[in-house]
Amino acid sequence: MKLKLVTMAVGAVMAAAPVMADLVFPSLSYRTGPYAAGGIPFADGYADYFTLLNERDGGIGGVPINMIECETGYNTQKGVECYEATKGEGALVYQPLSTGITYQLIPKATADDIPIHSMGYGRTSAANGKVFSHVFNYPGNYWNGASGAINYLLETNGDDLKGKKIALVYHNSAYGKEPIRTLEELQKKHGYDLTLLPVDHPGQEQKSQWLQIRREKPDFVLMWGWGVMNQVAIQEAANIRFPMENFIGIWWSGAEHDVLSAGDKANGYKALTFHNVGREFPVFDDIQKYVVDAGKAAGAGDQIGNVLYNRGMYAAMLAAEAAKTAQEMHGVADITSGQMRDGMEALMIDEAKMVSLGMPNFGPSFNVSCDNHGGPGLVGVTQWDAASQTWSMISDYKPTDMDVIGALIAEDSAAYAAENNIAESCN
């Protein structure tokens, strides 16, 4: 009788308690196809961090995380299909992981009240939250990247680039063309010569571009590449004996697999970054203990500390912190995608928080606001050491030229607003 009463009481309590659904974080990954080498470590990092939160903390605010992975093959059409297939599951935020997919999802996700986080890619002017209410691209975008590269060159060349020749080798696509306008504006300010060298997809053959570099002898080469274009460019630079320390890639041209195939000749190559590299962070010990050693890693557990693994993990951490912010703002644990958007817009990341998360100096401190969905645009520089096969940060996160970038963001977002009849506003 006593047992029956206890059972009934427990049943009544369970029936009365609100049903806690999972917090759903879709992962639009690409583990297959020509770009899988970059997609796998990012997807592993993204998944492993959420697994860590589930295993160590019981999810976020006591609610378990359900990460739904959908394979896009880095194909825009498949990416949109993945979005349509997963949004009904209660998706809180999307990381499209492709500029093409991001462009397609901006109107859809906005209409569906689901936020997008295109971290370091996508539509740069989405930093203007008054126009792009549901798109966030903190902590940095391509225009910050372009300015960060020029600032680094200024810093290492006595603050003077007048008369210097800079060549931009870029993927001949919307992504690759992103830095051109910023570099042209900065050219007016700093007086360098800019040569544009487009490379057609996929970038397996770049002899013409590198022969031109050999002929014109630029002082510095910047690269906006992706996939095989990166490996071929670094190999071709080595072939013509271009000094690697004068060759700087954007953050999508600065992973281990981009440089390994060129061997020792890639030594000294540099890349921009908005997060730290290596595995000397306490969070990785927790991932090893709670995820890898427990046999719950998304991959083989051999990607930890790789540049793109770190980026995926960093993206997951920012999503989790935004979800926590949303829970605190709205006083509910089981948040909706609209509440998640609010959390992203109120996100505050400082060094104390990063230390508490086991990621000291892993990324810059920043606050997000309605005016600024792009964060502070701080850019660091990393360099490849071929002997130890490691990247290391050689320049901390530093400010970029927001006078130039801010004006470009305002111009481009205003054009988008006019095309789409959007009135600038803050919620």
Added chain:
Amino acid sequence: MPESLLYGTEVVLNGLMAGVLYALVALGFVLIYKASGIFNYAQGVMALFAALTLVGIMEGQIPFAHLINAMFGTELHHFGWHVPAFLAILLTMVVMVFLAWAVQKFVFRHLVNQEPIILFMATIGLAYFLEGFGDLMWGSDIKTLNVGLPQGGSFWIEENTQWLGFGNENFYGFFLDRLDIIATFIAAILVVVLVLFSQYTKQGRAMRAVADDHQAALSVGISLNFIWVMVWSVAGFVALVAGIMWGAKSGVQFSLSLIALKALPVLMLGGFTSIPGAIVGGLIIGVGEKLFEFSVGPYIGGATENWFAYVLALIFLVFRPQGLFGEKIIERV
């Protein structure tokens, strides 16, 4: 010599080298089309699969390790040995012969007498299967291929052509990549061997007989199965050579399969049935696209090579629809 002429000459030389690399891919298409009338869409993926297998064998990688580990919870990755390049190439060829046999046994034997479009569709299926199979077997990370081929500009050529600038400080001598030079020699040997094989050996003549009329060839006792397995094996070998050359440049990775795109204009120009046509077509495309990029590219924003190769091929097609060396097919009703 004027600077522009020097640089133009350098571009032509490099275009010739690039053309040889395109021709290496086109050769595989020609061989299979010549013998069986099949346009093998999977040729690029075969180059990828061959290169993946070569690196896997050289590095002592355990095939299907990810699958085995996922199924049985093991931590297997490598056998712990390294296989010398020459032996690994031989072992890869064994795998490619087995693949040829499997393709013939499980796909094309069942499609004899089908329309060319059906056969083409089958090769599309084969391409996707092989790409996924290669991924499952060897993983999708980028692999460094080191079979001992030198890379980088040749100092000797640079130093010995510098005098052509007659004191011009801007001219460093001609740049030629040593890997491209080696690829040229290998392609030349490959073409000579293939031409000799198809003209002067019993199997080569049988292959041509099958290509002309497989029913007539069958009636005189030629085994279609054997010939087709042989042709797919030879195409597999050509794919391996192309995979090594392209893989040495960029690492072995899945975008290697896209090199097939570079072979299409070569085939349109050189003809689908001629081995020398593939080489000449490759050279014309290589030189044409590089010269166009050098002379016109800067005025129209660059990145002209991909589309100009097709424009060049189309111009040739207007005057010779069968390609430069292709067979003119006249069908009488």
